[in-house]
Amino acid sequence: MGTSSADVSTPARVATTTARPRAEARWRRPLPWAAGALVVLACLGLQTQLYTGQERTVTTIFMFVALAQAWNIIGGFTGYASFGQVVFFGLGGYTTAVVMYHWQWNFWLALVVSGLLAAAFGALIGLPLLRLKGHYFAIATLGVAEGMREVVTNLPDLTGGGAGISIPTVGPGAPTAYLGNDGFYILFLLLAALAVLSAGLVSRSKFGLALRAINQDEAAAGSMGINTTLAKVAAFTLSGFLVGLVGASYAFQQVTIFPERLFDVDITVLMVVMVVIGGSGTVLGPLLGAVALQYLSEYLRQHYTNLHTFILGAIIIVAVILLPQGVVNYAREAARTRDFSLLRNVRRYRL
Amino acid sequence: MSEGGAAPETPVLDVRGLGRRFGGLQALADVSFTVPRGRTLGIIGPNGAGKSTFINLVTGHIRPTSGRVLIDGRDMTGARPWSVARAGVARTFQIVKPFRGMTVRENVAVGILYGPEGTGIMSHALTAADEVLEQVGLGALADRPPGELTVADARRLELAKALALRPRLLLLDEVMAGLRHREIEPSLALISSLKKQGMTIIAVEHVMKAILAISDEVLVLHRGRVLTSGEPDAVLSDPRVIEAYLGHRYVKRQRAVSRDA
Numbered sequence: 161m162g163t164s165s166a167d168v169s170t171p172a173r174v175a176t177t178t179a180r181p182r183a184e185a186r187w188r189r190p191l192p193w194a195a196g197a198l199v200v201l202a203c204l205g206l207q208t209q210l211y212t213g214q215e216r217t218v219t220t221i222f223m224f225v226a227l228a229q230a231w232n233i234i235g236g237f238t239g240y241a242s243f244g245q246v247v248f249f250g251l252g253g254y255t256t257a258v259v260m261y262h263w264q265w266n267f268w269l270a271l272v273v274s275g276l277l278a279a280a281f282g283a284l285i286g287l288p289l290l291r292l293k294g295h296y297f298a299i300a301t302l303g304v305a306e307g308m309r310e311v312v313t314n315l316p317d318l319t320g321g322g323a324g325i326s327i328p329t330v331g332p333g334a335p336t337a338y339l340g341n342d343g344f345y346i347l348f349l350l351l352a353a354l355a356v357l358s359a360g361l362v363s364r365s366k367f368g369l370a371l372r373a374i375n376q377d378e379a380a381a382g383s384m385g386i387n388t389t390l391a392k393v394a395a396f397t398l399s400g401f402l403v404g405l406v407g408a409s410y411a412f413q414q415v416t417i418f419p420e421r422l423f424d425v426d427i428t429v430l431m432v433v434m435v436v437i438g439g440s441g442t443v444l445g446p447l448l449g450a451v452a453l454q455y456l457s458e459y460l461r462q463h464y465t466n467l468h469t470f471i472l473g474a475i476i477i478v479a480v481i482l483l484p485q486g487v488v489n490y491a492r493e494a495a496r497t498r499d500f501s502l503l504r505n506v507r508r509y510r511l
Numbered sequence: 512m513s514e515g516g517a518a519p520e521t522p523v524l525d526v527r528g529l530g531r532r533f534g535g536l537q538a539l540a541d542v543s544f545t546v547p548r549g550r551t552l553g554i555i556g557p558n559g560a561g562k563s564t565f566i567n568l569v570t571g572h573i574r575p576t577s578g579r580v581l582i583d584g585r586d587m588t589g590a591r592p593w594s595v596a597r598a599g600v601a602r603t604f605q606i607v608k609p610f611r612g613m614t615v616r617e618n619v620a621v622g623i624l625y626g627p628e629g630t631g632i633m634s635h636a637l638t639a640a641d642e643v644l645e646q647v648g649l650g651a652l653a654d655r656p657p658g659e660l661t662v663a664d665a666r667r668l669e670l671a672k673a674l675a676l677r678p679r680l681l682l683l684d685e686v687m688a689g690l691r692h693r694e695i696e697p698s699l700a701l702i703s704s705l706k707k708q709g710m711t712i713i714a715v716e717h718v719m720k721a722i723l724a725i726s727d728e729v730l731v732l733h734r735g736r737v738l739t740s741g742e743p744d745a746v747l748s749d750p751r752v753i754e755a756y757l758g759h760r761y762v763k764r765q766r767a768v769s770r771d772a
Contacts, residue, residue, distance in 0.1 A: 366624045366631055373610045373621050379572055380608035382592030383601070385625035385676060389591075441612065 192360065192443070200353050207345055215341050219413075221454045222348035223406055224434060228446035229355035230402035231431040233362060236440035238395045239375030240290060243428055244301030247308045248278040248400040250422035252407030254312055257325045257417055260335050262318070264328075267336035271408045278404020279397045286396035290389070302425070309423035324418035327411065336412075344413045351409060355402050359443045362398075371395055372441065437479050439486030448487060484509040521584040522547050523680045523711040524569065529578035530735075531564055538564045539735045542578070546680070551702075551712040553726030553743065555719075560732040562715040563605060566682050570602050571595040582680065597627050601678035603669040605685045605715075609657030615668055616640045616653040622675025640675065647671045647701060663694040670701070680711050687718040699724050723747070 203218075210218060227249070235241045252274040259265040259273065289300050312319045319325055329338035339347060362368040370391045373381035382388050411417045430453070438449025456475065460468035482502045483490045494500045522545035529542040539561040546552050556562050567573040569580055571592040579588045582598050590598075601622075610618050619640035623630065630636055644650045647667045652660065657668055666686055673681060683702070687695055695718065702725050706712065716722045722729060723743050730740035731752050739749055746752055 364633070366633065366636075369613070369617060369621050369624065372612055376610040376612065377608040379592070380604060380610070380672075381621075382572070383570055383596050383604075384622045384672060385593050385596040385627070385629065386621070387591075387593045 196353070196356060196360070200349065203349050204346075207342070212341055215345055217454075217458050219341070219345045219348045220458075221451055222345075222352040223410065224430060224450040224454045225352040225447055226348065226355040226406045227403060227427070227431045228434040228438070228450040229352070229359045229443075230399045230406070231428075232359055232435045232440060232442075232446040233371075233402075234395050234399040235432065236435050236442070236446065237359075237362060237368060237371040237375060238392060239441075240392065240396070241294075241298050241432065242301040242396075242399075243298045243425075243432070244303070244305035245399065245403050245431055246423055246425065246428040247301075247305040248282060248403035249407035249410070249427055250305070250308060250312065250419070251281055252278045252404030253411030253417055253422045254319055254325075255404075256408035256411045257327050258318055260327045260412075261325055264333070264335040267412055271405060271412075274408035275401045275405040278407070279401035282397040282400025283393055286393040286400075287389075290392040290396060302428075305423055305425070305428065309419045312423070313419045319419075322419060324416050324421075326416040329412075329415055338415070339412070344409070347409050348406075351402075351406055354405075356443065356447055358398065358402060359446070362395075363443050367391065367394070375441065433476055435486075437476065437483070437486060439488030439490070442486070442488045445486050445488035482506060520548060522581075523583060524713070525581040525584070526569070527579045527581070529565070529568055529575055529580065531561075531568055531573060532576045537735055539568065539732075540577075542732075542737055544730060544737070544740065546711055546713060548679075548711055549706075549709045550727045551706055551714065551725050553722040553729040554713060554715045554732060555717070555722055555729060556732035556738075559734075561735040562732055563684060564735075565732065566602060566684050566713075566715060569595070569682060570600060593625070596625070596676055597629070599627050599676070599679035600682065601626075601673035601676040601680070602682040603666075603673050603684055603686055605688065607665045607669045609660075609665060609668055609672075611656065611658055613657075614654050615649060615657055615660070615671075616644065618657060618668060619643050619671050619675045622672050626676035628677060643671050643674050646674065648697065662689050663691075663698075666690065666698070667701075674705075678710070680713070681705070683712065683714040683716070685715055685717060687716060687721045690718075695721060719747070 203222075206218070207215065227245075231242065231245050234245070255274040255277050256267065256270040259270045260267060265273075285304055289297060289304070292300050313322050315321065316323070328334045329336075362371065370381065370386045370388075373384065373386055374388050374391060378388050381391075407422065411422065414421070434449035434453050435446045436449070437453065438447065439445025453472075453476075457468070457472055460471050464471060483505065485493070485505075490505060494505075499505075524546040526545075527543050530540045531538050542561075542565060544552075554562055554565065564573065568575045571587070571590045571594065574589045579586060581587065582595070582600060585598065587595055587598055587600075610621065613621075616637055617640070620633070620636040623636040623639045623643075624633075630639075641650065641653060644653050647670055649664060649667050649671060652664060657665065660668060666689070670683075670686060673683075686702075687698055690698065699721060702712065702714070706725065712725070714722065714725060726743050728740060729743045729746040731738040731746060739746060739752060741749075
């Protein structure tokens, strides 16, 4: 053994035995689960304290938590930055609207079918798309989303075309009665919880390690025995499933939907920004990113009506420059290295 | 390196007429040899001789344009990398490829989880990863992120990741590259101990001292073709090898080594 490494390893080897249980415990920490359950209960308690406008705002926050976390599975863990996840949102929404409008399906059945259809579509387009990397993958997914909007617009008999489609929500013609603000609050809370739970389970699993390995180096991941194609498609499918569920719920909440509203690139961009600012590839990051950004957006909208997108944009730019790896990743690194300087952080992540 | 019928059992690796063409460039052509169980083959050759292409063809990172690859008698020609890995072939990369964002221990656990004996139980994999890390002398650094490792330790992690697959064939792509003189010794000792355990190894290497120390046989690649193969000493003293491949560089290096001494 070289002298330099021998110097390090002799005193450090003593520490190994104490370090080991801690490292393994990382995989079965009960604390995050307990904290998650508490937050869900707290959100249910919070509901009774909110008036209608606030309740809607918080419902939207839940929606973006679910969307950001779903994007995180493919974009964060796996490192495939999709700019077309909104395709699953639109697909889920339109599936629900169409089956409820044309065939009077129950919303809950429509919700599940929408999620499954979005997942199936994810597997189908994932196979060719996930052969692409980086910018090419981003552009291709963007193209798929834009293309799907055109397809939906040009099927007026089924989707109502550009004029949109309205889900029957009242009277005897309604397959499922409108859930109302209280109902949608709980529905989106459950979707957010499901997405965070999925990301949490993925993060700690064998599957999650495979995704992170693929994120770092696909050739190396393959030579470690990971079926990279299968893992990538599975991640894309899971993400599509979650986004599809959210889209279906959003369509029911909005009642009337248009292609421009459901296949809105802004929704994809928000998912990406929330994950990047919060910390991609972490479970906590997208959660914090979605809550912070959506809350901030709403606050600015109420207090600076004319300037709100301008200010929000400026804040996002500053955040991305100072914390390119996201809040959670920055905090972890800073806590480990005891270096909290933002300036040094910018330098470290400079291209 | 056919042993003239000395090995009755199926060779671990059997390549027949293996070749790869990149457009107009024939990177590798008509490479045939077998590696019997428990033997170590050293592959040498100048830059661009096709050494890394050869490893990539065996591991499935590149598909061959001609020839066949048999692993333990099974035809794995053009199989995907994960199939080859699960068939028991592990490799290191010339440019180390640690999985950043995981600890050293988790890096190794990936191979245990997805390797031929793949387990689904994370705690078992992490415990097994610690054993592999002890074996290569990285036990004390298991909790570190790989970005903090020295060059020598990063190479050892690369080896640990390969060993995590419990391979029957280990392909080492320049594991000594970038190491200082005194760092080479522990690496050589490690490879020797793997040999003693009966591991079949193919080592692509630039460091002559390393090749001589570990190889049972040496194969020389030159411009994508097998120039010669045989006993290490015989090959290295072969005038064709010295002239056509090692050339004046090796001679100069030898002179420099003796001057330093």
